[in-house]
Amino acid sequence: MDSLIQISDLESIISEKVFIKIEKWNLYLGDAGLARQLAIECISNKDQGPFEASKVSLKAINVKVGDGVKRIPLINLITTSQIKELEEILEGFFEN
Template identity: 85%
Template sequence: MDSQVQISDLENIISEKIFIKIEKWNLYLGDAGLARNLAIECISNKNQGPLDAAKISLKAINVKVGDGIKSMPLINLITNSQILELEEILESFFEN
């Protein structure tokens, strides 16, 4: 499979299923503009296996907050259930 197609396919899945949780509000990564970067990170960490690829990738993406002066790792904004969801997505995606 072409790597750009693979990135786009994973980006689309992540965009629709994975979100940042702020209080009772869910911001999907596609809407936040973070899905493509996460897809690229996940694919680059594919050899680590789905569990580690998800966590390593979520830690590698820094999200700017406020005026962009401060940032935090994406993993700090994702619930445990969303991490498991990403692991399942990667497991299924990497099998194909």
């Protein structure tokens, strides 16, 4: 149960703070339905530390585009500042 609470807590933070950047449009991962998947990936990569865990997790998630035939790694849709934001979130989250 504790791990479910951790996933939900991290998902909530990611949902509100991390977004995909498309042109001038920001789509938050909670709205895109990607926050839980990213939270699970990050927690499963926790042993690598917050900085590496963020990058490995973002690379592991493939986002369906259009009718789902094409997939793009999430890391390719996130700005450098958003990667740093995720690293900071994980740094604080992993310390607790």
